[in-house]
Amino acid sequence: MSRVLVAMSGGVDSAVTAALLKQEGHEVTGVTLKLWGGPQDQGCCSVSDVDDARRVAQQLDVAHFVFNYGDEFDEHVVRPYVVAHASGLTPNPCIECNRHIKFDALLDRARRLGFDALATGHHARIVQTGGGLRIARGVDETKDQSYVLYMISQDDLEMLKFPVGEMTKMQVRELAGRLGLRSATKPDSQDVCFITASQGRARFLSDRLELHPAEIVDTEGKTLGSVDAVELVTIGQRKGLDLGGNAERTYAVNVDVPSRRVVVGGAQDLLSQTVRLTDHTWVGQPYVGLIDAQISAHGQPAAAQLNSDGSLRWAETRKKVAPGQAVVFYLNDAVVGGATAR
Amino acid sequence: MESTNLDQLAYLDCAASTPVRPVVLDSMMPYLTNQFGNPSGAHRLARSSRRAIDDAREVCADLLGFDPHGIVFTSGGTESDNLAIHGVCGSSGIAACPATEHHAVLYPVESHRGRIIKVTPEGDVDLEHLEAVLDDEVSLLSVMLVNNESGRMIDLEPIAEVRDRQAPRALLHTDAVQAVNWMDIAKAAARADLMSLSGHKFGAPKGVGVLATRPHVELNAQLLGGGQEAERRSGTHNTAGIVALGCALQALDESRIDEIHRLGLLCNRLAEGLVAAIPGCHTTIPKSRRAAGLLQLLIEDVESEALLVLLERFDLMASAAASCASGAMDPSHVLAAMGVHRTAAAGSLRLSLGWCSQEWEIDHALEVVPRCVEQVRGST
Numbered sequence: 001m002s003r004v005l006v007a008m009s010g011g012v013d014s015a016v017t018a019a020l021l022k023q024e025g026h027e028v029t030g031v032t033l034k035l036w037g038g039p040q041d042q043g044c045c046s047v048s049d050v051d052d053a054r055r056v057a058q059q060l061d062v063a064h065f066v067f068n069y070g071d072e073f074d075e076h077v078v079r080p081y082v083v084a085h086a087s088g089l090t091p092n093p094c095i096e097c098n099r100h101i102k103f104d105a106l107l108d109r110a111r112r113l114g115f116d117a118l119a120t121g122h123h124a125r126i127v128q129t130g131g132g133l134r135i136a137r138g139v140d141e142t143k144d145q146s147y148v149l150y151m152i153s154q155d156d157l158e159m160l161k162f163p164v165g166e167m168t169k170m171q172v173r174e175l176a177g178r179l180g181l182r183s184a185t186k187p188d189s190q191d192v193c194f195i196t197a198s199q200g201r202a203r204f205l206s207d208r209l210e211l212h213p214a215e216i217v218d219t220e221g222k223t224l225g226s227v228d229a230v231e232l233v234t235i236g237q238r239k240g241l242d243l244g245g246n247a248e249r250t251y252a253v254n255v256d257v258p259s260r261r262v263v264v265g266g267a268q269d270l271l272s273q274t275v276r277l278t279d280h281t282w283v284g285q286p287y288v289g290l291i292d293a294q295i296s297a298h299g300q301p302a303a304a305q306l307n308s309d310g311s312l313r314w315a316e317t318r319k320k321v322a323p324g325q326a327v328v329f330y331l332n333d334a335v336v337g338g339a340t341a342r
Numbered sequence: 343m344e345s346t347n348l349d350q351l352a353y354l355d356c357a358a359s360t361p362v363r364p365v366v367l368d369s370m371m372p373y374l375t376n377q378f379g380n381p382s383g384a385h386r387l388a389r390s391s392r393r394a395i396d397d398a399r400e401v402c403a404d405l406l407g408f409d410p411h412g413i414v415f416t417s418g419g420t421e422s423d424n425l426a427i428h429g430v431c432g433s434s435g436i437a438a439c440p441a442t443e444h445h446a447v448l449y450p451v452e453s454h455r456g457r458i459i460k461v462t463p464e465g466d467v468d469l470e471h472l473e474a475v476l477d478d479e480v481s482l483l484s485v486m487l488v489n490n491e492s493g494r495m496i497d498l499e500p501i502a503e504v505r506d507r508q509a510p511r512a513l514l515h516t517d518a519v520q521a522v523n524w525m526d527i528a529k530a531a532a533r534a535d536l537m538s539l540s541g542h543k544f545g546a547p548k549g550v551g552v553l554a555t556r557p558h559v560e561l562n563a564q565l566l567g568g569g570q571e572a573e574r575r576s577g578t579h580n581t582a583g584i585v586a587l588g589c590a591l592q593a594l595d596e597s598r599i600d601e602i603h604r605l606g607l608l609c610n611r612l613a614e615g616l617v618a619a620i621p622g623c624h625t626t627i628p629k630s631r632r633a634a635g636l637l638q639l640l641i642e643d644v645e646s647e648a649l650l651v652l653l654e655r656f657d658l659m660a661s662a663a664a665s666c667a668s669g670a671m672d673p674s675h676v677l678a679a680m681g682v683h684r685t686a687a688a689g690s691l692r693l694s695l696g697w698c699s700q701e702w703e704i705d706h707a708l709e710v711v712p713r714c715v716e717q718v719r720g721s722t
Contacts, residue, residue: 029651034670050670065651065669066647066669066670066671067670068647068670068671071684109648112648112717112719113652113717113718114655114717
């Protein structure tokens with residue numbers, strides 16, 4: 001038996017995580033993170049989510065605490081999210097939350113409080129490979145979350161548990177139902193937890209950032225129209241560019257915030273073979289060679305070559321990666337590292 | 343169930359709540375069983391309940407130094423504070439209070455075009471600012487006698503003098519929810535026009551409180567209905583709770599002087615021991631100005647929400663600043679008002695004693711708090 005801290009969001013995955021570890025005989029303590037104090041209609045730290053997590057902890061008869069990481073979340077997740085948009089980047093706040101809050105501040109606190117392990121409800125597995133411990137894809141491919149966990153070091157993996165990574169989502173819900181857990185039928189959380197569905201990203205950013213109109217030009221430089229906020233345009237975006245009949249076949253292929261310009265083109269203009277990368281992190285040793293790379297949380301991986309200069313070359317041309325997006329490298333479905341597109 | 347056997351738990355969170363005294367539990371039992379009549383009724387069972395309430399009202403009036411007609415029974419401290427502030431200010435009045443008041447005062451005051459008064463670094467009301475803030479427009483000034491987080495005792499006399507000078511028509515309300523354990527309340531609140539109490543802070547159960555008012559106070563009822571409590575607070579009386587509150591107040595009054603002495607010695611030993619044993623630990627309020635059994639510490643390089651988890655593992659129940667709706671610790675508005683930086687305020691620890699506190703609990707705290715602080719500080 002060991003002492004395990006379980007991060008409980010109020011959702012079904014972390015509820016089942018706590019239940020499984022308790023069943024295995026561990027001394028389980030639940031913790032819910034209070035990350036965001038602003039308006040919220042879904043996500044992982046509203047008062048009703050904390051209620052759900054607490055109720056599950058009561059049902060399992062385990063202690064439950066709420067930790068307030070609001071200041072850290074604001075500093076490491078929300079403000080960088082706004083700054084990234086201001087610079088024309090496409091941020092991934094879930095990754096930054098994992099990097100700075102769950103698998104840094106919380107993990108550090110778990111160690112200092114004498115816990116032997118920290119568990120979360122992520123759909124991913126921790127496997128032993130020739131290169132040491134690695135994050136591998138969860139059993140349920142449609143729910144796999146290994147992409148958002150790429151930054152976890154091998155030292156930290158030794159302390160972590162992701163028990164539902166061995167299960168399909170359906171099995172998780174079935175078990176939660178059998179155990180009578182309150183969150184058994186609760187819908188999965190979607191999107192960014194601090195942005196409300198009712199007000200959206202544009203409203204969130206416009207409260208924190210001056211948005212600027214921009215002209216839309218084609219690849220020859222000819223003006224085609226305008227957008228209200230260049231900061232809200234992402235490479236590959238098709239909707240919202242207001243180009244009349246052309247919109248179906250036209251994509252943003254370049255976003256230049258300082259000169260307030262969005263370049264649009266056809267699907268072929270969006271293709272690229274090389275991705276320039278920055279801020280690499282490695283699970284173990286840095287890697288050069290053939291890998292599979294994934295560029296979004298639930299995107300399909302594709303074969304690529306990792307070069308010694310840190311860039312990535314696709315085996316076949318692919319849609320451009322928006323600067324700011326994370327690119328995660330896999331070997332045999334296990335994460336070897338990741339980086340941010342430039 | 344997680345173990346909650348009080349014999350094995352060092353409970354130093356009496357400012358949050360206290361256990362019901364055995365004598366109090368005995369006093370209320372008849373009104374939870376045979377004597378269940380609605381006190382507003384006309385028959386014998388109703389009359390016995392009514393009498394119990396009127397007895398409790400006289401006990402309260404006597405011990406609090408108010409007239410029995412001015413005693414309004416409520417559901418607790420928050421309702422009493424809200425009734426005082428909304429009830430006096432109505433739709434047009436202006437309210438004022440220091441920045442360190444409990445949210446049950448602060449938020450209602452803010453809703454009446456509130457004027458917020460600065461405090462000194464030691465938690466006392468800034469009298470110069472009070473002087474500047476009060477004028478004829480103010481209907482109500484609310485100042486607590488003992489702060490629930492810091493334990494700071496506040497002398498109402500100089501505050502009442504400023505009120506007399508600057509805003510003679512303003513009523514003075516005091517939240518005495520913590521103070522009742524630590525001072526002769528009739529004397530300390532002699533200048534107050536209204537006073538709030540909460541039963542569970544002194545050995546009565548949760549869900550019952552008092553708003554004591556002077557005869558000249560006109561109160562607009564906030565709960566309308568059957569007209570109970572002389573039309574000031576409708577709702578069927580909580581007979582057992584009211585009886586319990588009267589009994590607990592009596593028990594407190596009989597033991598207060600001895601208990602202030604006993605608990606004061608224990609709390610001083612705790613304060614001195616912890617400050618000596620923990621580097622970077624100090625009290626927020628000087629000994630002469632803090633309530634005998636309420637101790638607030640600031641511990642450097644510690645986040646109290648982590649410390650509390652560890653203290654609980656060693657069977658010590660304590661608390662930090664106020665909790666928000668989710669149960670997370672919010673940065674303390676009291677410490678912020680006293681000029682404590684947000685980072686330092688994150689290391690606050692409140693240890694509070696009450697009628698149930700025993701010497702072994704202090705010994706236990708002196709042993710485990712330094713050890714837990716060291717562990718929480720430990721780098722990894």
